[in-house]
Amino acid sequence: MRAADCMTLSGEESVTQSQTIVIKVIKTDECNVHANQLTATWTQPTGETYVTQVEDDNKGNYFVRGKFTSPGVCKLDVSADGEPIKQSPMIIKIEKEGLVNTIQVHVDRNLSHVVKHGGFLLVSVFINEILVYKQSGKYIGTVILPQGVVVDRMYKMKNGSLAFSDTYTCIKVCDMNGQVIKSIGQGLLIDPSGIHVHKTSNIVYVGDRYRGCVLIFDIGSGEFKGSIGSQCNRGQMSGVIDVTITNKGHILILEYENSRLQLFDNKGKFMKVLVGAGDENGKVRYPGGVVVDEDDNIIISSRHKLQLFSSDGNYIKRIDKPEDGIKRPYGLSIISYHPRSVAVVNNGDKTIKIFNY
Structure with a gap:
């Protein structure tokens, strides 16, 4: 041969x-x-x-x-x-890097989050509905949940179910028919926001804006496993808006009011402030969301821009351009690795913007 x-x-x-x-x-x-x-x-x-x-x-x-x-x-x-x-x-x-698509959301409401589910984008808008779009921007339909549910941040689980923070109540898990499978954290969570489910352990990390910390639960049993931050007494942290896990298993906690990103180890021990407050490049002001890509790069949405950082918090570049119209961005998600693409909800013009970076 x-x-x-x-x-x-x-x-x-x-x-x-x-x-x-x-x-x-x-x-x-x-x-x-x-x-x-x-x-x-x-x-x-x-x-x-x-x-x-x-x-x-x-x-x-x-x-x-x-x-x-x-x-x-x-x-x-x-x-x-x-x-x-x-x-x-x-x-x-x-x-080419930069803005590749803008999807106009068809409801006049504040947007919360966008996640990829199969070939579709799911968009939450602070009500009991999840809007479904193709990545091209075509509206497909709506997942309707029970009355009284308010969907904030979402996380697509390995089995296809969707975990989400139900504003002012708890964490819920639903299927794509809108059926609620379980509720977690009732009585412990006051204002849940960012949510991340560990891929292998089924541990869910939930940021609570009011309490100023991250609460940890077993998503299978619903058991409370502890907290990270200020022991839930509004001391060390303030306005925890999002949480995610790095590829090394470290925990990133984003604070809206303190305008910073903090790094904790996998046991919840504080390591350092990765990104601090400021209006210049390399800093954040009133951030809305944080994600980590396959290379452990960090992307943060904040007030008027999207920024890319290395895993140790060093500023790499601004992903958007001023003319792209990023204003009051909130939740964001990695939607592709080849090419590297991120989607972010943009409340300035009620759109989903997709960037190659």
Whole structure:
């Protein structure tokens, strides 16, 4: 068997500008080709070409990396002993960063949150209804919950159910027919807002704006597991608006009134303030939401902008431009990793705005 016949390329079909492309070189079990027998050539969107290294992770896996700043189409050719391997050349689209779509929400209400569920976007608007849109912006329908429910922040669970904060009462879990499956935290939560469910432990973290802390529950049994912050006495924290978990299992707590993002370890021990208050780039003022992407980058919506930070809180860039009209943004969600895309509710013009970043 020829060396080229026992190898194939696999990887993403699109990325954003400056996002690292990682293409795997997959070998069959009987393949004895070494990395130094492979040649990899990138053709950039500008048409320029350059030869790059095929990397070996010392576990028998080979891969090729690339990063391009110009939008367009790039091409990767990989050959073994001078012959192209399967799926070579591979074509990858480099998508432009910035605002890519604006969805006009069809109800005249303040918007709370947006999450991706399958191929759809779910939008909460502080009533007992969840609006459903295609990512193209087409309105699909409405999930109607029981009267008296007020949907604030949402979290899509692995089983397809939706956990959400029911303003001034508790956390609820519902299906996509609007049937409430369970309620958690009655009598303990006063003004629940941001919500995050740990992917493996089924522990749910809930920010309480009034109490100024994060309460922790077992989402299966409903058992109260403890709190993070000021022991729920409005001391250390104020206006906890959102909470999320990093890929390392650390806890990020966003405060509206104190305008800051704090980092805690997985036991709830304070580590440091990652992002502080201010109007300049790299600071936040009256933030509305926080998310973490697959690279552990942090995105925060605040008053008039969206900002990208590294996992240690260092400012990377502003995602939106002033002309994009971000004003009073609130909840936001990662909707794609290839390309990197984030959706945010924008109360200034009652829209959902989608950005590549």
